[in-house]
Amino acid sequence: MNRKxxxxxxxxxxxxxxxxxxxxxxxxxxxxCQGCAWDCAYCHNTHLRxxxxxxxxxxxxxxxxxxxRRDLLDAIVFSGGEPTLQTALLDAVEVVRSLGxxxxxxxxxxxxxxxxxxxxxxxxxxxxxxxxxxxxPRITGVEQSGGKALTSLRxxxxxxxxxxxxxxxxxxxxxxxxxxxxxxQLLDLGVENFAVQQFRVQGVxxxxxxxxxxxxxxxxxxxxxxxxxxx
Ligand code: SF4
Numbered sequence: 001m002n003r004k005x006x007x008x009x010x011x012x013x014x015x016x017x018x019x020x021x022x023x024x025x026x027x028x029x030x031x032x033c034q035g036c037a038w039d040c041a042y043c044h045n046t047h048l049r050x051x052x053x054x055x056x057x058x059x060x061x062x063x064x065x066x067x068x069r070r071d072l073l074d075a076i077v078f079s080g081g082e083p084t085l086q087t088a089l090l091d092a093v094e095v096v097r098s099l100g101x102x103x104x105x106x107x108x109x110x111x112x113x114x115x116x117x118x119x120x121x122x123x124x125x126x127x128x129x130x131x132x133x134x135x136x137p138r139i140t141g142v143e144q145s146g147g148k149a150l151t152s153l154r155x156x157x158x159x160x161x162x163x164x165x166x167x168x169x170x171x172x173x174x175x176x177x178x179x180x181x182x183x184x185q186l187l188d189l190g191v192e193n194f195a196v197q198q199f200r201v202q203g204v205x206x207x208x209x210x211x212x213x214x215x216x217x218x219x220x221x222x223x224x225x226x227x228x229x230x231x
């Protein structure tokens with residue numbers, strides 16, 4: 001019989017002890033998980049892409065921190081990297097819930113089955129959509145990545161769990177026509193909450209993208225979503 005991975009096996013690359021933006025509206029701490037299988041040129045967290053590092057934090061350190069914040073924080077967000085690549089995430093989420101915190105997750109949906117198993121234990125998801133689904137490899141460098149993200153996003157919407165879909169925009173990677181196609185796809189899927197994030201150079205590996213470029217969208221771009229913002 002397969003052993004259920006324990007939270008202590010989670011590879012944690014860092015901890016933000018207080019964030020008001022990782023889960024909008026919640027006072028949260030953010031646990032950054034190691035490992036990502038994709039290669040987005042605008043990645044801000046390239047140090048989290050390897051599955052392990054020498055500077056990893058132990059789960060015991062995370063637990064001690066959580067115990068000290070039980071009455072001070074609303075929530076814990078698991079971010080990355082890509083948290084769903086780690087089999088220990090489900091147990092870590094359950095441990096955090098047992099301490100009384102609400103649980104949020106940042107994901108790009110690259111592991112649909114594991115994401116589906118996590119959904120019942122989550123209170124909120126920040127879901128990265130990279131591009132129109134057929135154009136994913138242009139951003140991620142990985143064939144079939146769009147199909148995995150689409151499966152995960154369908155599961156998220158069907159779950160009824162609170163979420164925000166977010167897309168990072170750089171004109172070298174996404175054109176205006178791409179953004180129109182993406183909007184149509186998201187509306188067809190029933191996405192109600194959508195945020196467009198302008199590319200920021202901080203943390204991005206030098207030379208991968210021009211830094212001055214910005215894609216300007218018309219003011220009414222998001223008018224058909226229930227909640228929409230550009231940030
Ligand atoms: S999916 Fe996220 S963590 Fe992975 S390379 Fe892309 S931006 Fe970075």
